[in-house]
Amino acid sequence: MKIWLNGGLRDIDSARVSVLDHGLTVGDGVFETVKSVEGRPFALTRHLDRLAGSARGLGLPEPDLDEARRACVAVLEANPLPLGRLRITYTGGLSPLGSDRGDQGTTLIVALGEAVRRPDATAVITVPWTRNERGALTGLKTTSYAENVVALARAHEKGASEALFPNTVGQLCEGTGSNVFVVLDGEILTPPLASGCLAGITRALAVEWTGARESDLPMDVLERADEVFLTSTLRDVQGVHRIDGRQLTAAPGPVTTKAMRTFDERAAADLDP
Numbered sequence: 001m002k003i004w005l006n007g008g009l010r011d012i013d014s015a016r017v018s019v020l021d022h023g024l025t026v027g028d029g030v031f032e033t034v035k036s037v038e039g040r041p042f043a044l045t046r047h048l049d050r051l052a053g054s055a056r057g058l059g060l061p062e063p064d065l066d067e068a069r070r071a072c073v074a075v076l077e078a079n080p081l082p083l084g085r086l087r088i089t090y091t092g093g094l095s096p097l098g099s100d101r102g103d104q105g106t107t108l109i110v111a112l113g114e115a116v117r118r119p120d121a122t123a124v125i126t127v128p129w130t131r132n133e134r135g136a137l138t139g140l141k142t143t144s145y146a147e148n149v150v151a152l153a154r155a156h157e158k159g160a161s162e163a164l165f166p167n168t169v170g171q172l173c174e175g176t177g178s179n180v181f182v183v184l185d186g187e188i189l190t191p192p193l194a195s196g197c198l199a200g201i202t203r204a205l206a207v208e209w210t211g212a213r214e215s216d217l218p219m220d221v222l223e224r225a226d227e228v229f230l231t232s233t234l235r236d237v238q239g240v241h242r243i244d245g246r247q248l249t250a251a252p253g254p255v256t257t258k259a260m261r262t263f264d265e266r267a268a269a270d271l272d273p
Contacts, residue, residue, distance in 0.1 A: 002075060007067075021092075021093060027142065028060075028092040030054035030143065032050060032141065033088075033233045035086070035115070035234055037271070039081070041072055041086055045272050054140040054142065055090060057139070061106055071108065071110040072086060084115055085234060089107075121238065124161070125243070127163045131166070131195075139199060151176050155176075164243075171195050174196070174198060178230040179200040179231045182227070189221075192215070202236060205266070206259065227248065227253035239252025239256045
């Protein structure tokens with residue numbers, strides 16, 4: 001396995017960052033997960049734009065997106081996979097212990113892992129912890145991911161693959177690594193970015209390609225929705241067949257099935273929409 005680290009490809013055994021890297025010590029970093037299909041990245045331009053936006057939100061120096069793109073191409077060429085999870089990580093770099101950043105430059109890592117196509121439907125749970133829609137990191141895809149680790153572990157304990165969060169005012173927000181959509185009376189709805197959810201790349205494409213509408217949604221919409229589906233880089237569009245103790249036996253339902261088909265067709269026609 002070849003990994004890109006700070007300017008070039010390295011073997012996995014020699015790709016090392018300092019134990020004092022700010023991404024490790026305090027989670028001072030941003031990242032993107034990009035799907036690759038037969039060695040070609042999907043929606044890479046959108047992902048790189050969001051990486052830069054997240055870096056600005058953290059106050060990190062502007063990443064070199066040309067280098068990041070070259071790194072993605074080099075890693076994909078060096079590690080042929082039919083379906084892959086391409087991870088771009090950009091951190092504050094070598095820094096003193098504590099929250100202050102150092103002046104030794106940033107760290108850029110691009111790595112690739114094998115992925116498998118998700119099932120058409122999955123189970124989710126809700127969790128009592130909230131997303132802070134007014135926090136300093138709201139809307140940024142940062143490496144400070146421990147909150148998601150805890151919630152996802154709870155989901156796995158309950159036989160589910162995802163956990164859904166409310167925000168601080170009790171509205172439906174997002175999953176640990178996905179956006180959520182509901183179908184009510186044939187209409188597709190999803191929480192607005194003001195709810196505190198991440199501006200997902202797949203979410204944006206699903207809204208554009210299916211005609212979904214943003215709407216503030218109470219958590220109990222999950223008890224009433226005719227259909228529920230998730231979107232994310234590796235899920236694409238995925239139906240939900242169980243929410244906590246509620247079974248949606250026909251999942252994926254007709255609206256979700258159409259959204260899945262539309263997404264697959266549009267994505268296949270343009271790998272960098």
